Amino acid sequence: xNFSKAVKKLLKExxxxxxxxxxxxxxxxxxxxxxxxxxxxxxxxxxxxxCEALGIEILIVPKEKKMELVGDKSx
Numbered sequence: 533x534n535f536s537k538a539v540k541k542l543l544k545e546x547x548x549x550x551x552x553x554x555x556x557x558x559x560x561x562x563x564x565x566x567x568x569x570x571x572x573x574x575x576x577x578x579x580x581x582x583c584e585a586l587g588i589e590i591l592i593v594p595k596e597k598k599m600e601l602v603g604d605k606s607x
Contacts, residue, residue, distance in 0.1 A: 536568050542586055557581040
């Protein structure tokens with residue numbers, strides 16, 4: 533899952549809009565809408581502010597470990 537999809541899912545689960553997120557992190561609603569639509573690229577600062585506002589963190593997990601975490605369904 534990419535970062536935009538994960539953020540959109542969280543916003544929906546928490547009944548928040550892209551505009552709500554924009555207010556929380558100090559960006560314009562249009563900028564956040566563009567990020568979520570894939571019309572702009574996320575940068576480190578925007579990712580960090582978004583993670584802080586939503587109370588999430590990004591974990592780097594090797595693909596082998598990811599398969600262990602979600603269960604390898606290829607067998």
